[in-house]
Amino acid sequence: MKLFDRAVVGLLPLIPKPVVRKIADRYIAGETLDEAARTVRRLNEVGCEATVDVLGEFITDFREAEETAAAYHDVLDRIRQDKLRSNVSIKLTAFGLSLDGAKCYALVKKLVGHARELGNFVRIDMEDSPVTTQTLDLYRQLRRDGFENVGVVIQAYLRRSPNDVRELLSGELTRGTSFRLCKGIYVEPPEIAFKDREEIRNAYKSVLRQMFREGSRRVGIATHDPPLIEDARSLLREQQIPKERYEFQMLLGVAPAWRKRLVEEGHTVRIYVPFGKSWYGYSVRRLKENPSIAGYVAKAMIGLG
């Protein structure tokens, strides 16, 4: 990222919300379920699968967790009703993980149960490091309770990740886990996370190989980084990994040219479709990763964006 773009990232908290909303529009489907369903349909029509995320995290009242859970039940029903090709992605903090672990588990279990009845799947996103262990534990508990239609996310930048993958894939109940592998988005200390771009890339390549070697059921290769996409394509070709064992995953509004190319090559591509009223935190995280953010902000400020 260029120096000027980096400077604009530092100024993001000062940028008026309507301007942030304008430049972040490409990353979110809208505020309503209707808008999300429309976006998923459009993606399905161009050969992509989707995973829907109801935006919302950092809650302070358990009632908000219940509202989030209800919204996800509606999403699953809508997917079924409209015959959309989509699953859902959830954040455990939005289900009250930091407020009451037992109540959070009950809410998630009910949702995963509902998804199972509908023949659908729930991906548990990975958040920042204070909740990594709790998140993996909750996943294990779901598997212990007999749910197969659920998967986790591994962040390549965390030094612990190879160990987590090994433990999950050798565990009696979690053998054959369905993973998503991403670089990781949160700011973590160097003691627990790689910071260097190349180190993170190498960790990504290594964990991806480990997931295939050690018997994952399916891997969501979630990246827009061209060297990593190229590496994954070579690996899939060389090792003749069957289609049912992987998919590429990308975020709405990012790298559409790669998305198109991978679909044309016959790979399954799943797009992460966030929607909801709490769009601000997610949008800011995306904007921080946009290498051309300064240009977008400047255009939006003068009304051209």
Ligand SMILES: Cc1cc2nc3c(=O)[nH]c(=O)nc-3n(C[C@H](O)[C@H](O)[C@H](O)COP(=O)(O)OP(=O)(O)OC[C@H]3O[C@@H](n4cnc5c(N)ncnc54)[C@H](O)[C@@H]3O)c2cc1C
């Ligand atoms: C489907 C999916 C699910 C994810 N789930 C999680 C999760 O559960 N937990 C978690 O910590 N992280 C998650 N992430 C985020 C991930 O960890 C990275 O922060 C993010 O994907 C950027 O990393 P990258 O691999 O694309 O590489 P980067 O090096 O960040 O990006 C590679 C290139 O992609 C383009 N690009 C990337 N982001 C943007 C952007 N916002 N706007 C414009 N261009 C961009 C740029 O050209 C950039 O040079 C997810 C990512 C995806 C794709």
